[in-house]
Amino acid sequence: xxxxxxxxxxxxxxxxxxxxxxxxxxxxxxxxxxxxxxxxxxxxxxxxxxxxxxxxxxxxxxxxxxxxxxxxxxxxxxxxxxxxxxxxxxxxxxxxxxxxxxxxxxxxxxxxxxxxxxxxxxxxxxxxxxxxxxxxxxxxxxxxxxxxxxxxxxxxxxxxxxxxxxxxxxxxxxxxxxxxxxxxxxxxxxxxxxxxxxxxxxxxxxxxxxxxxxxxxxxxxxxxxxxxxxxxxxxxxxxxxxxxxxxxxxxxxxxxxxxxxxxxxxxxxxxxxxxxxxxxxxxxxxxxxxxxxxxxxxxxxxxxxxxxxxxxxxxxxxxxxxxxxxxxxxxxxxxxxx
Amino acid sequence: xxxxxxxxxxxxxxxxxxxxxxxxxxxxxxxxxxxxxxxxxxxxxxxxxxxxxxxxxxxxxxxxxxxxxxxxxxxxxxxxxxxxxxxxxxxxxxxxxxxxxxxxxxxxxxxxxxxxxxxxxxxxxxxxxxxxxxxxxxxxxxxxxxxxxxxxxxxxxxxxxxxxxxxxxxxxxxxxx
Amino acid sequence: xxxxxxxxxxxxxxxxxxxxxxxxxxxxxxxxxxxxxxxxxxxxxxxxxxxxxxxxxxxxxxxxxxxxxxxxxxxxxxxxxxxxxxxxxxxxxxxxxxxxxxxxxxxxxxxxxxxxxxxxxxxxxxxxxxxxxxxxxxxxxxxxxxxxxxxxxxxxxxxxxxxxxxxxxxxxxxxxxxxxxxxxxxxxxxxxxxxxxxxxxxxxxxxxxxxxxxxxxxxxxxxxxxxxxxxxxxxxxxxxxxxxxxxxxxxxxxxxxxxxxxxxxxxxxxxxxxxxxxxxxxxxxxxxxxxxxxxxxxxxxxxxxxxxxxxxxxxxxxxxxxxxxxxxxxxxxxxxxxxxxxxxxxxxxxxxxxxxxxxxxxxxxxxxxxxxxxxxxxxxxxxxxxxxxxxxxxxxxxxxxxxxxxxxxxxxxxxxxxxxxxxxxxxxxxxxxxxxxxxxxxxxxxxxxxxxxxxxxxxxxxxxxxxxxxx
Numbered sequence: 001x002x003x004x005x006x007x008x009x010x011x012x013x014x015x016x017x018x019x020x021x022x023x024x025x026x027x028x029x030x031x032x033x034x035x036x037x038x039x040x041x042x043x044x045x046x047x048x049x050x051x052x053x054x055x056x057x058x059x060x061x062x063x064x065x066x067x068x069x070x071x072x073x074x075x076x077x078x079x080x081x082x083x084x085x086x087x088x089x090x091x092x093x094x095x096x097x098x099x100x101x102x103x104x105x106x107x108x109x110x111x112x113x114x115x116x117x118x119x120x121x122x123x124x125x126x127x128x129x130x131x132x133x134x135x136x137x138x139x140x141x142x143x144x145x146x147x148x149x150x151x152x153x154x155x156x157x158x159x160x161x162x163x164x165x166x167x168x169x170x171x172x173x174x175x176x177x178x179x180x181x182x183x184x185x186x187x188x189x190x191x192x193x194x195x196x197x198x199x200x201x202x203x204x205x206x207x208x209x210x211x212x213x214x215x216x217x218x219x220x221x222x223x224x225x226x227x228x229x230x231x232x233x234x235x236x237x238x239x240x241x242x243x244x245x246x247x248x249x250x251x252x253x254x255x256x257x258x259x260x261x262x263x264x265x266x267x268x269x270x271x272x273x274x275x276x277x278x279x280x281x282x283x284x285x286x287x288x289x290x291x292x293x294x295x296x297x298x299x300x301x302x303x304x305x306x307x308x309x310x311x312x313x314x315x316x317x318x319x320x321x322x323x324x325x326x327x328x329x330x331x332x333x334x335x336x337x338x
Numbered sequence: 339x340x341x342x343x344x345x346x347x348x349x350x351x352x353x354x355x356x357x358x359x360x361x362x363x364x365x366x367x368x369x370x371x372x373x374x375x376x377x378x379x380x381x382x383x384x385x386x387x388x389x390x391x392x393x394x395x396x397x398x399x400x401x402x403x404x405x406x407x408x409x410x411x412x413x414x415x416x417x418x419x420x421x422x423x424x425x426x427x428x429x430x431x432x433x434x435x436x437x438x439x440x441x442x443x444x445x446x447x448x449x450x451x452x453x454x455x456x457x458x459x460x461x462x463x464x465x466x467x468x469x470x471x472x473x474x475x476x477x478x479x480x481x482x483x484x485x486x487x488x489x490x491x492x493x494x495x496x497x498x499x500x501x502x503x504x505x506x507x508x509x510x511x512x513x514x515x
Numbered sequence: 516x517x518x519x520x521x522x523x524x525x526x527x528x529x530x531x532x533x534x535x536x537x538x539x540x541x542x543x544x545x546x547x548x549x550x551x552x553x554x555x556x557x558x559x560x561x562x563x564x565x566x567x568x569x570x571x572x573x574x575x576x577x578x579x580x581x582x583x584x585x586x587x588x589x590x591x592x593x594x595x596x597x598x599x600x601x602x603x604x605x606x607x608x609x610x611x612x613x614x615x616x617x618x619x620x621x622x623x624x625x626x627x628x629x630x631x632x633x634x635x636x637x638x639x640x641x642x643x644x645x646x647x648x649x650x651x652x653x654x655x656x657x658x659x660x661x662x663x664x665x666x667x668x669x670x671x672x673x674x675x676x677x678x679x680x681x682x683x684x685x686x687x688x689x690x691x692x693x694x695x696x697x698x699x700x701x702x703x704x705x706x707x708x709x710x711x712x713x714x715x716x717x718x719x720x721x722x723x724x725x726x727x728x729x730x731x732x733x734x735x736x737x738x739x740x741x742x743x744x745x746x747x748x749x750x751x752x753x754x755x756x757x758x759x760x761x762x763x764x765x766x767x768x769x770x771x772x773x774x775x776x777x778x779x780x781x782x783x784x785x786x787x788x789x790x791x792x793x794x795x796x797x798x799x800x801x802x803x804x805x806x807x808x809x810x811x812x813x814x815x816x817x818x819x820x821x822x823x824x825x826x827x828x829x830x831x832x833x834x835x836x837x838x839x840x841x842x843x844x845x846x847x848x849x850x851x852x853x854x855x856x857x858x859x860x861x862x863x864x865x866x867x868x869x870x871x872x873x874x875x876x877x878x879x880x881x882x883x884x885x886x887x888x889x890x891x892x893x894x895x896x897x898x899x900x901x902x903x904x905x906x907x908x909x910x911x912x913x914x915x916x917x918x919x920x921x922x923x924x925x926x927x928x929x930x931x932x933x934x935x936x937x938x939x940x941x942x943x944x945x946x947x948x949x950x951x952x953x954x955x956x957x958x959x960x961x962x963x964x965x966x967x968x969x970x971x972x973x974x975x976x977x978x979x980x981x982x983x984x985x986x
Contacts (some may be wrong), residue, residue, distance in 0.1 A: 006982065008943050009929035010969055012893035012952065013921050018884040043798035044582060045774045045808070046436025046473050051580040058573035065578050073798030075780045083775030084801070085809050085915060086881075175722030175887065175901075176961040185893055185952075185969035187976040209976035211968035219432050219577035223474060227435065228917075230475030231805070234747075235922055241746040241843055247613030247696040247909045248663045252838030254381035254470065257748060262463040262476045271975045277966040282574045285966070289917045296744075296922060297929030301943070304933060313743040314926060371596035372589025374802075376752045377834040384752050412589030425587035430579055437586030438593060438752040438802030472751055472803045 002193045002202075005306025009297035010187040013290035014180035016088040016165050023164035024088075025079030026096035028057060028104045030157035032150045034128060034142035035067040036104070041081030042093050043073040047288055048220040049089045055216050056094045056281050060101035062125030063142060079160070087286035090216060091181070094281035095163040103159025108142065111149045111157075115140050165279075182277050184285045186210040188229070190266075190298040194306040199322025201237055203264075203299060209271035213285030218272055225270040225291045232295020233266075234259045240315050341401045345370065346414025352401075360404045361385045361396035364411060372412035372441045376470070383469035386442035387411045393449035395468070412441035415448065423486040424448060433482040435473035443469045447483045456487050582800070594756045594772045594799040595831060602758065603632055605820050605830035606678035607666040607813060608685050609840060610656060613909040614694030614707070617658040617667060621686040625670055628684060630677040633823035635669045635816060641788040647778065647810055649717065651710060652875035652912065654786060654816050660689065661709055662874035662909050664839035666813070671820040671828045694909035698848060698871035701906040709874060709907035717872065718880045720887040722901040722959050727854075730863025730898030734854025738935055742851065742927035746871065747844035749916055753802020754837050759817035760827040768795045769814050774804045779811050786815040806915035807841050810877065842914030845882055845905070846871040847923035849890075851931050854898075859939050859946045863898040866890040868924070870905040870913070877914030879905045886920025891959045892928035893969040894950040899959050942984050944977055 016022050027039040038057050044050045054068035061068075071077055081093060109120040112130035116123070116138060124133050131139035149157050165181030188208045194201050206229045215221045238258040242250040251257045276283035300311045309324035341358075342351040345368060352367040361378075364370045364387065376384030378397045385396040388410040415422040424444050427433065434440040443466060450457055450465035457465070462483045466476065585591040622634045637643050637657025644650040656665040668685050672678040693707040700706050701715040709715055731737055757771040767789070773779050776798040784791045801808055813830050821828040832840065847870055854863035868886060872879040887901040936946040952958070952967045976982075 006980075007933065008947070008973075008976070008982070009925065009932075010893050010947055010951070010973055011921065011925045011929070012889065012969060013918075014885065014888070018881055018888070020881075041777055043774050043776060043801055045801035045804035046438075048432065048435065048580045048582075050582065051578060054581060055573045055576060055578060063573075065573050065576065065581075070581070073776060073800075075776050075794070075796045078776075080777050083777060083809065084804060085775060085806065086919065170722075170884075170960060173721065174724075175720065175959075176724070178962045179884070179888060179960055180962070182966060183958075183964060185967065185972050187969070187972040189976050189980040189982060191980070205980075207976050207980040209972040209979065211966075211972050213966065214574060216574050217576060217578055220580070223432050223435055223478065226475035226477045227473045228475075231472075231917065232922065235744070239745075239747050241748055241838070241911065243696060243746075243910055245696065246663075247694055248611070249839050249911060252835045253379070254377050254750065254834060255379070257750065257838065259470065259472070259750060260475075261468075261470065262466040262480065265476050268475060268477055269979055271972075271979050273968045273971045273975055275966060275968045275971070279965075284574075289919070289921070293918050293921045293925045294929065296926045297933075300926070300930055301933040304937075310930065310934065312740060312930065314745060365596075371592075374593070374753070375595060375831075376754070379834065381834070382752060416588055421587065429583035429587045432580055432583060434583060434586045436751070436753070436801060436803045437582065437591050440586045441589040444587065444589075470750075470752060472749075472805065 001197065002195050003306040004191070004193055005302040006189060006191050007298045007301025007305055008187065008189045009294035009301060011290065011294040012183050012185050013293055014183050015091045015286040016086050016181055018179045019167045019169050019177065021164050022082040022086065022088060022092065023162050024081045024093040024096040025160070025162040026093065026100040027079055027158065027160045028097065028100040030061065030104050030108065030146050032147050034063060034146045036061055036063065038068055038070045038097055039078045040070060040072050040093055040097065041075070041078040042089055043084050045084045047224060048217065049084065052090050052216045052220060053094060053097055057097050057101045059282055060098050061105055063128055087288040087290065090284050091280050091286050092163055092165060094284060096161050098281040099161035099163060100159040103161060104157040107149055107155050107157035108145050111153050111155065112140050112145045115145065115148065182279055182285055184211050184287065184290050186290055186294055188294040188298045190302045192299060192302040192306060194303055194321065196307050196325055199318040199325060201303060201316060201321060203233055203266040205267045205269060206295065206298065207269045207271070208291065209273055210287055210291060211273040211275045212287035213275050213277040213280045214283035215272045216282065216284050221272055221287050222270045224287045226268045228291020229268045229295050230260055230265060232292040233264065233299065235292065235314060236296035236299040237315050237317065339402055341405045343404050343406070344408045346410060354401050356402060358401040359397050360399040360401050363401040364396060370411050370413050374438055374441060376438065383442045383446065384439050386445045386469060388445055388449050391449065391452060393446045412445060415444065422448070423489040424482065427482040427485045427489070431478050431482055433474065433478035439469055439471040443471065443479055450483070451487055451490060455491060457483065591800055593753055593802050594758065594770055597758060597770060597799065599758060599760055599827040602827045602829055603671040603673060603824055604675040604678050605669055605671045605817055605828050606675070606682045607816065608668045608682040609663065609836070610660040610665045610667050611663055612660060612689055612691065613663045614692045615660045615689035616692055617656065617660065617687060618690050619688040620668055622668060624684040625681040628677065628681050630673040631670055631681045632673065632826065633671040633820045635819050635823065640786060640815060640819060642786045645782050645786055645811060646876050647878055648880045649876035652877070662911055664911055666840065669816045669820060671824050696908055696910060698846065698869050698906050698908055701908050702869065702904070709909055715906040716904050717876055717907060718883050718905045720883050720903045722887045724959055724961060725898030727863045727865045727898045727900045731854045734862055735857040737852060737854045738931055739852045740931055740934070742849045742930060744847045744923045744926055746846045746911065746913065747916065748838050749805040749807030749841070751803025751805060751807060754832040754834060755808060755812055755841060756829065756831040757814045757817055758827055758829045759814060759821040761821055766793045766795070767818055768797065769818065770797045770799055771814055772801050773798050773808050774801055775809050779814065782811045783815060783818065787818060805917045809915050812841060839911060842877050842912045844916040845879065845913040845920065849924065849927045851927050853931055853935065855935055855939070859935065859941045859949055861894055861896045861950050864891055864896050866901040868903045870903065871908055871910065872905040873908055873910045873912040875912045877912050879913060882915065882920040886924050888960055889921050890924045890928065892932065893952050895952055895956045901959065944973065944982065947973060
């Protein structure tokens with residue numbers, strides 16, 4: 001019969017490399033019409049990094065993400081970047097782009113200060129305008145300021161910057177130090193059914209609450225969370241590379257290496273924790289890798305809740321769960337006095 | 339051997355070795371690279387195209403078997419008037435991430451909607467069970483197929499869809515610095 | 516009748532000849548579709564372009580991805596959709612044996628095959644080693660094979676089929692060597708040493724805070740458990756693919772489905788022995804990464820084949836190669852010992868973990884480091900000691916994969932947390948709240964933590980899930 005269970009797991013996860021330098025460089029060029037081009041050495045690997053980075057650049061320049069074009073993934077044209085690894089793109093590449101955009105914006109401020117007759121420190125970039133703080137009516141369209149910068153002042157607004165999270169090396173004997181710039185946190189709860197006659201586990205829903213600092217794009221954060229739960233579910237219940245006694249893989253194909261399909265995926269209820277990290281670009285941290293971290297434990301804890309067996313070796317396949325249930329029954333029968 | 343198929347409404351022919359799959363015919367001879375080579379053995383569904391109304395893995399069908407048939411690929415879905423509702427919903431909701439499985443997922447969904455205009459979630463899950471995706475967890479795809487089904491039923495032409503105003507964007511509350 | 520045939524053939528030829536242009540033109544039109552429409556008709560516009568006077572807030576928008584239109588139209592150009600004029604196809608012969616010495620490689624039959632333009636073996640590679648921390652991995656094994664997915668020779672031919680047939684025609688004679696196929700076995704003094712020397716341990720880590728022995732002495736109860744997680748494949752939908760192309764000045768362009776182009780360029784320079792300025796790496800849109808496309812795999816091999824053949828060379832992993840010749844997630848064996856007070860506070864935790872690194876180092880050091888640091892969980896534990904070792908085995912190389920050891924240790928620490936809560940009769944939410952990091956908490960490495968939101972995530976999840984305490 002099917003038995004229902006629920007399980008919870010929390011986690012923490014760092015952003016960027018462990019101590020080792022992992023810088024990103026960025027160049028931001030504001031065009032004559034106030035749109036902008038960003039150069040970054042990172043590569044879009046599916047997370048939506050380029051969208052997030054264009055939102056960061058747009059925010060810094062007071063224009064819309066659609067006004068930004070990102071050039072990426074070419075060592076000839078783009079500045080150095082450590083790449084799409086270690087959940088570092090939003091935090092580190094994002095910081096570099098925000099700083100480069102701020103430098104380009106400073107040039108716009110210098111031009112606008114002449115146009116508006118105020119000090120540069122009194123200016124802000126918003127709504128496609130350079131405007132006086134507190135007096136948004138006193139403003140110049142960013143397109144006019146940019147054109148003037150290019151063609152009158154002869155100071156094309158170009159910013160370049162790099163960023164690397166500050167760390168302190170770990171003591172080789174005690175491991176004490178500051179290995180990462182910041183961390184993210186999350187909790188996931190799984191609700192499952194276990195068939196105690198077959199050992200089969202069906203995950204019904206997973207609630208996933210993640211801290212990623214400011215969600216630069218909540219839709220993409222949800223996408224990462226949903227995809228993370230998917231990968232965590234595979235890790236928990238299905239996926240395992242099997243080797244023969246001579247070290248050769250037995251299931252090196254998608255027929256026998258089982259990963260979740262649409263039929264296996266539960267409803268994922270994502271939640272983004274209200275959070276702001278002052279070291280990140282506009283308060284942002286990360287979400288890419290962490291979203292899969294707690295899923296497996298939440299599911300196996302739910303298995304315990306449902307049928308009272310502790311799975312300590314993944315994946316919790318139907319065979320393993322059933323074997324554990326049988327072992328538990330055998331143990332209980334032994335304990336009943338004759 | 340000579341193969342003639344109707345691809346995306348156009349009659350096209352090629353002379354290919356007999357072992358050529360429909361996938362290779364499409365990608366290498368017709369340069370329709372939308373269908374992807376993910377596993378080449380029918381496990382992943384990245385090469386899904388529609389042949390005579392049915393979603394098939396193009397890597398499992400020989401070009402010769404497709405001779406004389408009608409094939410629709412991802413390239414044949416949008417018109418100059420606008421996107422197919424599936425394409426529109428998928429792009430608005432971020433249903434695709436790396437996008438490699440996307441053409442296959444969209445074609446499987448299209449074949450489903452052609453057959454069942456208003457599918458249940460279970461029917462959508464069944465129809466997409468052969469399309470593996472490693473990025474998204476399928477959730478936004480499943481929701482997207484529902485949404486596209488509604489759009490197809492409530493409106494007639496994609497052109498009118500293009501002007502439909504998307505929902506107000508949600509703004510994340512930012513603490514003041 | 517004969518005329519009919521003639522006509523038909525001509526029409527077929529005609530169609531073939533014009534097909535590329537025709538298709539390209541059509542694709543272009545489709546591509547231009549969004550651009551020719553007036554901006555107001557674009558679905559992008561309302562969310563992305565704020566109205567005048569409206570607060571600009573690019574951050575926080577549920578903005579559409581810049582690439583999603585191309586994705587949906589099937590127009591995103593992944594590397595396998597790119598073909599250069601005259602391009603050849605490469606195949607790499609995999610050893611198929613996990614531990615052996617190559618005694619002899621005979622490539623003559625392959626070289627004689629029509630359509631084969633270049634053949635390469637490991638000894639021809641200028642610097643036949645690479646790796647992000649230890650450069651212990653050969654591009655093509657020479658002469659020692661350390662896992663079954665090691666490449667031993669490569670071929671470039673005019674079609675993929677000919678390349679496939681050619682690698683089958685390459686004869687390799689192996690002298691079998693002893694092997695080690697289990698991480699715990701590999702720790703033993705008398706085990707086979709995958710890279711020689713006196714140990715298979717190639718990285719270790721200690722993270723120590725407080726005094727665990729003292730903590731255990733004060734504990735009300737102590738819980739011990741062993742946890743195991745297996746090797747996992749990244750399984751991106753797009754197989755690893757690259758193209759190498761030289762210009763007449765000896766400048767190399769590599770198109771690769773890789774997430775780290777800067778590192779790739781350094782590795783290309785090192786292995787080929789040419790200056791960085793002579794290499795351009797173009798990272799094409801990656802069809803799924805998850806850590807599996809973080810380093811080079813076969814690019815220098817393709818570059819050398821291309822140099823020999825004088826033509827661009829593309830290499831695409833088969834799905835099987837994607838499993839056996841790329842990296843995988845480390846299998847972990849973890850021993851957890853945790854001392855708690857009567858009210859469920861964690862006061863001491865000792866963790867020992869052994870990681871199966873497979874045949875080469877790859878990102879093992881990073882994975883081990885993160886796993887050790889994170890092994891306490893998001894909990895303030897005054898006394899903790901984590902020791903980790905990663906060992907060579909004659910199995911598929913383990914490298915970076917989404918989470919870098921965190922999913923493995925999280926499985927262990929949260930399973931044990933559940934066990935502790937049940938044994939002490941404390942609600943699983945409550946026991947976590949009692950131990951969780953707070954703003955300003957000290958981590959396992961002594962770092963003062965900021966923007967700590969673990970309690971908030973727990974509270975949100977509990978609320979959203981509708982978790983009610985059971986009596």
